[in-house]
Amino acid sequence: MGSLHIQHDGHNAEVEKIREEEYPMLKDSIYLDHAGTTPYPKSLMDRFAHEMTTNLFGNPHSASASSQLSTQRIQDIRLRALQFFNADPADFDLVFVANATAGIKLVVDTMRCLPTGFDYAYHQASHTSLVGVREEARSSVCLDNRQMEDWLVGDCPLKEEEEEQRPILFAYPAQSNMDGRRYPISWSSQVRHSEETETIRNRKTYTLLDAAALVSSSPLDLSNAQTAPDFVVFSFYKIFGFPDLGALIVRKDSQDIFASRRYFGGGTVDMVVCLKEQWHAPKDGFLHERLEDGTLPVHNIIALDVAMDVHRELFGSMEKVAAHTGFLVRRLYRGLEGLRHANGEEVCTIYSPDPELEQTGPTVAFNIHNSQGTWISLAEVEKLAMLKGIHIRTGGVCNPGGIASALGLEPWEMKQNFSSGFRCGTDNDIMGGKPTGIIRASLGAMSTIKDVAGFVHFMEEFYREDTLPVSLPVLPSPDLDSDTKLQLQPPLQNTPELVVKSITVYPIKSCAGFSVPPDTDWEVRPEGLAWDREWCLVHRGSGQALSQKRYPKMALLRPNLDFTRGELQVTYAGAGEILSSSGPPSSISVPLSKNPKMIVPKKSGTDTEQRSTTPTEESQGPKPRRILLSNESPILAITTTSVDALNASVAALNPEAQRAISEAVFRANLIFTPSHSSSSYDPSSSPSSSPSSPSSPLISGDGLNPKLKPYEEDTWSSVHIGTNKHGFQMLGSCRRCHMVCIDQKMGEKISGGEPFVTLSKTRRFEGKVFFGVHMGLAEEENAGSGKVVKVRVGDVVLPQV
Template identity: 30%
Template sequence: MDDHALDFNHLCSFESFRSTWNFYGYDGTVEDVIKEDFARIKGITYLDHAGTTLYPESLIKGFLQDMCSNIYGNPHSNNPSSRLTHDTVERARYRVLQHFNTSPEEYTVIFTSGSTAALKLVAESFPWKAPTAEELGSQFCYLTDNHTSVVGIRAVASASGAVVLPILPEEEHPADFVPISFYKMFGFPTGLGALLVRNSAAEILRKAYFGGGTAAAYLAGEDYYVPRPAASGRFEDGTISFLDIIALHHCFETLQRLTGGMDRIQLHTFGLARYTYMLLSSLRHSNGRPVAQIYSSTEYDDPATQGAILNFSLLNSQGSFVGYSQVDKLASLFNIQVRTGCFCNTGACQLYLGISNQEVKSNLEAGHVCGDNVDLIEGRPTGSVRISFGYMSTFSDCQNFLKFIVDCFVQGPVKVGKENVERLRSTIPSNTQQPFPHLTNGQPNCERREEEGNLSPAAKVTSPGVPAVTPGKRSVGSPGTLANIFLYPIKSCAALEVSSWPLGPLGLLYDRLWMVVNMNGVCLSQKQEPRLCLIRPQIHLATKELSLQAPGMDPVFVPLEGSSEKDLTVQVCQSKVCGDRVQTLDCGERVAAWLSEFLGKPCRLIRQSPNFTRDMKKGRGKVPGESPVSLSLVNEAQYLMINKASIKLLLEHINQRQGSDNHQHSDEQQLIDRFRANLVIWGKEPFEEDDWMNIMIGDTPFKVAGPCGRCQMIGVDQSTGARSQQPLQSLSACRNGKVTFGLYLIHQLPENEADTPTLSIGSPVIPQVSNCSSKAN
């Protein structure tokens, strides 16, 4: 190991961090806070506090005790329980103002359903005026890097004739309106926000609608209405979410008790972000190229100008961008939770990523919309990766994240830029009152990185010694054979391998007709519960039973139709699969208890209702005029097919990256298992299937519905439930940045066919090849 690698290991240690930061951990109590209030995040590195922070257990327990000890009535009544509600809500208003260092003499709190609702209230209540010859009219000025919900006000303003002006930030002014989202602050309650209104500006707001509780007086038979005098009374239509508002008291109390206040939270979280920034910006591949492109206008020198957020893209050793979707998927394998995309902030995304207005429009025409996984277009990122720290974040979170970056994305051995080592080791003054002298910020990182030449054009990614697949050089269309048949009776549980199997109207007979759901009826997958792969279902056609087996458990049996409790009425319930609402039947208490015991949490087994039809989504191989393709509880299509020749090439990449060819035969089968295909075929060339349109397997025709985009589930070892970064990491390299593997297939049973078709291993596979040349891998 060279000196640079030793530098990183030392710099990524807690001792090194503490030598440069004196404000960590609330006087050493942060570990106690984690142990007592956040035990549920053990093993998880949660780095999406800007999305929502996490609530402490003691907050929920305190709120629950409050709810169980008091009677809170509707605040619009005047009985004792209602007066208690009114007084407690008014106390919460004061606590909100106190938190923001103001008072009722300056501001009024209007409770809303969230910060977006607060902004919408301003948009719809402000008296916008168009300019005239006599007066300028209204101007709506917003920052180009404002959140979507702020920019959206312009639609209302411009519709009223007001002038809309996007501007760059220059200086701040006392705000007339301040939107608040409480779950961003406390993690609980959700669905509650507020608008702080400067009292001097409150009188200009007007609204046409009036709801219950907002009227001082009105007449039903005459257009007469007098609003309540206070701004909160005028704008809080109907009954406010008073129980959620009462919870705010517990939120503020708990935050103060655990941390000592916002000043200490600011220093604690900024220290973690600062250290992560310095190390990440210093990481280099073995060839000296930087690992990360960081988007920031500060050097993380002052918490007054920089929050606990780090936004970046990763670069490979050739200087090409790594797609944020790949980073997200690999992070999930390591139980690291980040956020990716543009974060509802198109302006900042354009600024730092250098995306023009026309490119945004062109990307939309090409099919890219906000929130999808199209992370690279022509080698350039459409979004980035964001990590953010919260008051319960620890140095271990910082350390786990940095080690993840090194393990998965650095072409080793890792190096640390020499120019940053001294800065990393510098000691911050211990004066907690004014720890940061005024510093002049330098040039934004994004500009400086471009000058250093780190934003090189996209390059094809290959593992050393293993060629990437080159389009146009394949021998496609040659017949192969069907090597394996797998069905998965229970979604996300183990496979059932068969030598022959009948086809049904939804796919392989009994394939993914059942799924495991949590106590809220939400489908569980190996992404959340990798131990699902240890549950091995068996189909017993003779006895018409489904059996479940798992390590340390006696088998349990469920009828292939209906519930295991013959005396009980089968419960019909609604669930969702890939956004589709499906009707299901509960399989009973006995199997629910079995699953709950094995997985260690309340779970149930449900079956797709035989009377329910779920159609495949549009655009997935469907031809206009043909009858709809029906699905079971699969994600996208009836069948998933992979090619063993493609598996072999991918395995070469994995072995090359790991520096070992040991146990290749067993690894091949393990790799096949990870991709959870129904049909495994022997093709003659790797990825020749990319150009197939139709396939004949034996006497049964199949239509290609498209490629299968892979997620972090392929990182789960199907024999143990252990997670790893492979094969997702090598798949991206093998496919030149793409993470597709395998084809979705569909087959429609002829209505007049008397015999049920059956697939058998060894059957010939004859593809029909597309006339169009394949796109780059």
């Protein structure tokens, strides 16, 4: 065992050197999403560029010299790709497709053209692309391991039809893309032989193997055509990182099934008659000639040749890659398995098989829970991992059967989650007390011991608890009737006295804020502050609202509400850096009020384009609903005391932090501060120009404000603001994401991932990170006054607990 470790350590050192020279994009990153795609080496791109600039490749359907060169290279590369899997070209043919899914669809499109159609069986660990085949089948069934064992001894789950002898297509993964579990290649031949049993006599069974996850880090041996699957699909980019190309390998003994295919594309026929008669003659040579519709992706295929060369030079055989990744996944599994909270509870629930006990791929699927057993949100893990340069996959990972089985999710639960708003990619990933997905860490040829150790350290630093977790205070439910609320509420709290330090509205969602002048009364409506998040910028390609999470420079779009001119004026603060005189304008103006040619409803989200509004006749369409574009609540508030306490924590936990965290990063509407203190209300200050400092006088010798404790706002049930004591109900604490790591003045990400990193250590409750509080107008309390509710900078704030 010792010599084996020395051997692996020696190879790891070689990979570290390769990483430094060939994978500069991985510097300062821990890349653990090789099951998604593996990175490509620098020399691959350099050599491919050389191929493209020193050779002239034409369309292979032509007869020119450049076309003949393309045809020759494609033929050679096709043969080489078959040999990569020990597939004899006498027994197999290889069809180039876009990816593994395209290969699956090609098989399905063929089988649905059969006069009888087909029946379909698939393993529960199948990728979504295999599950979707069932929609084209006459009947289908999803099998678990026990049902598979029954089938292999003759009990077919698809019974014999009385009138039709439909063929059966059986599909399964060679390796689960979710948890790395491997399934026997021998199932293919065993299932084919099961057609000889009495149960399904005269029904031919075809097997489809999804090898995409397996071949990324392990060899696939198709040397025995009698036991090989009928169809094998995979993607080359999973192996080499580049090019974006896939393949379907067909066992020639089963290729007759494609005779039923109806569609034909350019290059797949020898003759086509269109006038007066509809007739065509498919090519009758190699199968791939009939299936590769249109012009092949010549350049991608040329790149594949280069990729195979470079991969072998760097990493040797796939057997060597498998040994290296197998060594690493054992270390990763043991590292995660060994994490324990101070009370002895496990940090991780692991769904992947133990690589010491079973043959498995270099993938570990797991979830995290705190010391009390509460599940940690996948979205929160993803946010923090992103800030620390860690690349993982979270969610359903396109494996619905595997996820349901691992997490114990019944069909009714999954449909209930969907009815409750759950969608793929959303943040509400803990529903009904259960996670809806998993965390997946997967390794590849260029992974190293350092990657594994770094990820385990990340898990230990942020998710292993040395003390018992605390909970946020539970606020009275907004659903209670007013009389009950009054009974539950204590008298107004008179000390400490707080004042409104600043009021900020964000007319355009995710852009910079507009600071309300100190001498201005600002209207508050049930949906929030007037003119707050009335507009958003929409990507014209996707239709999605843009956010600073992806576009940090949005912070440099500075709005100004000019009520004298009736305009929203927007200026790009970085115009001098990147805009030229011939480029787009650095500022635009948007009308605020209605006129005969333009409708801009004050209280509705507004569809915008270049000038932010679309000319509309007033009579067209129904009156818009009153909505705002706020994420969770009408108003967001923070306190300077909590910001100062957070800065003190940042200084203590991250001495390398370069500067104090500004209040502006939290994008609050209202900032409260204790009165009669040197850092409280200052009419000349604004959240964008007055960052809190760790040395602020608000922090006393013991680290706490003698008048207002840090995070005391979490305990408030309501506040009253101003001389009229307008009532506001607290709606809960604000869940934070890595958007707080964007410098709102520069439009850049703050180095070191602060303050989110420190918040993750000091302000995580039930797996989620919180800072600040949501609040909204208490409509019932203010309804009787008959007055418009207004607030201004300097107003006294009286909290209730």
